[in-house]
Amino acid sequence: MAVLHSHHIHPRAMLNRLHFFFYSAAIIALLHRHIAVISLATMSSLLLFLADLTLAFMWLLSQGFRWRPILRREFPHLLPQETDHHLPPLDVFICTADPIKEPPESVVSTALSAMAFDYPSDRLSVYVSDDGCSDLTLFSFMEAAKFARYWLPFCKKNSVMERSPEAFFENRNTVGEAGEMKVLFEGLRERVKAVVKRGYVDLNLVDSSEEEIFLKWKKFTHRDHPSHIQVLCESTKDRDIAGHPLPNLIYMSREKRPASPHHFKAGALNALLRVSEVMTNAPVLLTLDCDMHANDPGSPQRALCYLLDPDLVPNLAFVQFPQKYQRLNADDIYGGELRWIFPIASRGLDGQHGANFVGTGCFFSRRSLYGPPSAATAFYYESKSRSFLRSESVLQKAHDVASCRYEHGQDWGYQIGFRYGSLVEDFYTGYQLHCEGWRSVFCNPDRPAFLGAAPRSLYDSLVQNRRWVLGLYEVAFSSYCPLLYGTRKASLIMGLCYMRYALWAVWCFPITVYALFPQLALFYDKPLFAKVSDPWFFLYAYLFLASYGQDFIEFMEAGGVIRRWWSDQRMWLIRGITSSAFGTLDFILSKIGASSPGFNLTSKANDEEVNTLYDKGKFFFGTSSPLFIFMGTIAIINLTSFILGIVKALRSIGALDEMFIQLLSCGFVVTNMVPVYEAMFFRNDIGRMPRSVTNASILFTITFFCVGRMIS
Numbered sequence: 001m002a003v004l005h006s007h008h009i010h011p012r013a014m015l016n017r018l019h020f021f022f023y024s025a026a027i028i029a030l031l032h033r034h035i036a037v038i039s040l041a042t043m044s045s046l047l048l049f050l051a052d053l054t055l056a057f058m059w060l061l062s063q064g065f066r067w068r069p070i071l072r073r074e075f076p077h078l079l080p081q082e083t084d085h086h087l088p089p090l091d092v093f094i095c096t097a098d099p100i101k102e103p104p105e106s107v108v109s110t111a112l113s114a115m116a117f118d119y120p121s122d123r124l125s126v127y128v129s130d131d132g133c134s135d136l137t138l139f140s141f142m143e144a145a146k147f148a149r150y151w152l153p154f155c156k157k158n159s160v161m162e163r164s165p166e167a168f169f170e171n172r173n174t175v176g177e178a179g180e181m182k183v184l185f186e187g188l189r190e191r192v193k194a195v196v197k198r199g200y201v202d203l204n205l206v207d208s209s210e211e212e213i214f215l216k217w218k219k220f221t222h223r224d225h226p227s228h229i230q231v232l233c234e235s236t237k238d239r240d241i242a243g244h245p246l247p248n249l250i251y252m253s254r255e256k257r258p259a260s261p262h263h264f265k266a267g268a269l270n271a272l273l274r275v276s277e278v279m280t281n282a283p284v285l286l287t288l289d290c291d292m293h294a295n296d297p298g299s300p301q302r303a304l305c306y307l308l309d310p311d312l313v314p315n316l317a318f319v320q321f322p323q324k325y326q327r328l329n330a331d332d333i334y335g336g337e338l339r340w341i342f343p344i345a346s347r348g349l350d351g352q353h354g355a356n357f358v359g360t361g362c363f364f365s366r367r368s369l370y371g372p373p374s375a376a377t378a379f380y381y382e383s384k385s386r387s388f389l390r391s392e393s394v395l396q397k398a399h400d401v402a403s404c405r406y407e408h409g410q411d412w413g414y415q416i417g418f419r420y421g422s423l424v425e426d427f428y429t430g431y432q433l434h435c436e437g438w439r440s441v442f443c444n445p446d447r448p449a450f451l452g453a454a455p456r457s458l459y460d461s462l463v464q465n466r467r468w469v470l471g472l473y474e475v476a477f478s479s480y481c482p483l484l485y486g487t488r489k490a491s492l493i494m495g496l497c498y499m500r501y502a503l504w505a506v507w508c509f510p511i512t513v514y515a516l517f518p519q520l521a522l523f524y525d526k527p528l529f530a531k532v533s534d535p536w537f538f539l540y541a542y543l544f545l546a547s548y549g550q551d552f553i554e555f556m557e558a559g560g561v562i563r564r565w566w567s568d569q570r571m572w573l574i575r576g577i578t579s580s581a582f583g584t585l586d587f588i589l590s591k592i593g594a595s596s597p598g599f600n601l602t603s604k605a606n607d608e609e610v611n612t613l614y615d616k617g618k619f620f621f622g623t624s625s626p627l628f629i630f631m632g633t634i635a636i637i638n639l640t641s642f643i644l645g646i647v648k649a650l651r652s653i654g655a656l657d658e659m660f661i662q663l664l665s666c667g668f669v670v671t672n673m674v675p676v677y678e679a680m681f682f683r684n685d686i687g688r689m690p691r692s693v694t695n696a697s698i699l700f701t702i703t704f705f706c707v708g709r710m711i712s
């Protein structure tokens with residue numbers, strides 16, 4: 001077989017290692033100085049010491065990402081051609097959970113983009129899991145199945161690259177055939193939107209043969225219902241308008257009962273895994289979130305460059321594509337592109353045992369989900385695509401494996417399938433696979449293979465982050481703690497890197513300390529750091545600049561732009577004092593049994609006011625959430641201290657010498673918080689900071705300075 005891929009070590013790996021030695025020396029010097037002056041410690045300087053210790057620990061954990069990053073290329077054109085019947089069957093899994101938060105008219109576009117892959121349709125199946133068990137979603141997919149008959153041949157005939165109809169028709173003038181297609185798609189959207197708006201499916205809208213299905217629905221609630229599976233397209237039977245077979249399209253809503261834990265997305269994926277095993281049993285799987293459509297019809301072939309490589313096959317569990325986002329605003333104000341994860345950290349892991357699984361845009365070898373590589377030979381693969389999916393016996397079996405009962409007393413979610421026990425089931429599953437000895441690959445082609453939507457209001461973004469934080473802690477403090485277990489089972493560096501992710505939110509501690517205590521000390525004229533005239537000052541300068549500098553260079557080298565880097569680092573601070581801090585609290589509360597963690601879906605609904613402000617690059621606060629009060633308080637504290645500090649510095653140059661670092665810390669926070677001040681004091685639109693939050697923040701600031709007098 002031809003060589004289908006190549007890789008090389010990132011040219012900066014050597015520089016990273018050099019930097020590691022210098023920076024380690026500087027950290028040791030800093031900690032040494034802390035210890036030397038500890039006898040003079042005040043509360044503030046003690047906290048700063050602990051903050052620095054945390055930063056040093058996190059820094060150490062993250063060095064694994066920089067040790068051996070690699071860059072890959074693949075050559076899909078060298079794969080055996082489609083007509084050679086060499087391509088393995090592929091099952092695509094798409095998850096959706098709520099027709100209001102995840103509008104079905106977009107979800108169907110995701111499914112259509114996958115159905116339209118340049119892949120032999122007799123070997124392609126798209127499975128949709130609907131955790132909302134919504135007749136609205138089922139209706140939408142029935143509509144999508146009809147539209148697919150036109151859309152798929154249209155894409156193939158015209159070699160369309162964007163095969164999500166929603167993405168294709170957005171901002172595009174369409175004439176001729178494309179225009180006709182648009183009319184059809186708009187019709188679908190209108191019908192779907194109308195049904196969603198009404199909240200139920202009017203039986204006049206469906207064929208008499210379909211009526212029965214929707215009548216059945218009237219007996220369900222979405223939390224308490226049997227499993228429901230509907231074959232909407234079957235490749236052996238259904239054809240598109242050009243006479244070619246359509247890929248399989250299967251709707252599944254697994255059984256839900258209030259008394260059975262359903263394990264959120266991981267539970268849905270496991271049900272899909274079993275249902276697809278009964279129906280088509282493809283050896284290759286693709287997981288997609290409903291908010292992330294395929295943007296390149298050739299990406300399965302790209303993944304197969306690895307999944308078919310005989311050298312990799314024995315240990316290769318998955319090929320992960322980065323999450324990429326469309327419609328970000330110019331500054332990407334909420335740091336939605338997550339450039340540190342994609343590609344920086346992923347490349348770093350790829351140089352070890354492979355990138356972590358991020359839930360969507362990931363091609364799996366099915367057998368990796370059934371046990372460690374050594375046991376996987378026992379996995380029995382038999383393509384079932386020839387049997388009739390709509391036959392009584394197949395459907396009966398499929399409903400059976402999608403029932404709650406089926407998992408009782410089995411290893412699902414623990415030894416096999418997608419893993420339970422963390423709200424970041426993707427992270428946890430990938431981690432466990434790496435610990436079992438599986439490898440993975442990070443595939444990052446120039447044309448994004450998948451494109452999704454990132455949150456468009458600050459609140460949504462922080463709520464999402466808060467869920468991740470909680471899920472990551474669940475892994476960090478599980479019996480599979482990466483530092484203890486991962487370092488032994490996967491490798492030292494893999495374990496450290498996974499730990500770095502799992503303790504993601506620990507930043508909240510040093511960030512909060514640095515955002516409060518130098519400011520407090522500045523307010524009360526207490527110097528905390530070395531003077532500018534002191535040689536130790538250069539140590540601080542080096543530590544700050546080298547760390548920020550390295551982050552900047554990495555960001556830019558990974559294809560970033562300066563203004564987005566600025567937003568990215570700002571969001572790091574904002575998350576530190578909001579979602580990370582509250583996520584930490586959530587975790588503690590869940591541990592003491594005061595709350596039970598749930599999966600808050602990220603809203604994908606299109607709110608016009610939110611969109612308008614987002615497109616203008618304005619932060620959307622809008623809700624009076626406690627998340628914002630802490631941030632608002634920190635913003636005002638810094639502003640107060642900064643103004644006071646400037647006044648003092650103008651009065652005496654000695655004060656400037658002594659307080660320079662503190663003044664700089666305040667100035668840094670203040671510069672970052674400009675949008676917050678704007679939202680508090682200068683804006684009148686709907687996205688402004690609610691007045692109650694501003695008032696509470698002012699009150700907390702006054703309290704802080706009063707109480708702080710005693711501890712500064």
Ligand SMILES: O=c1ccn([C@@H]2O[C@H](COP(=O)(O)OP(=O)(O)O[C@H]3O[C@H](CO)[C@@H](O)[C@H](O)[C@H]3O)[C@@H](O)[C@H]2O)c(=O)[nH]1
Nearest residue numbers: 095096097131264265268289290358359360423424601602
């Ligand atoms: O009970 C549930 C909850 C969620 N989902 C689906 O899970 C996906 C991800 O949910 P979303 O609200 O979009 O969460 P995000 O935070 O945007 O998702 C990121 O984080 C998740 C883990 O928290 C990963 O599963 C995702 O792949 C990753 O993109 C969506 O398709 C949902 O429909 C379910 O199927 N069942």
Ligand SMILES: [Mn+2]
Nearest residue numbers: 289291452602
């Ligand atoms: Mn999402």
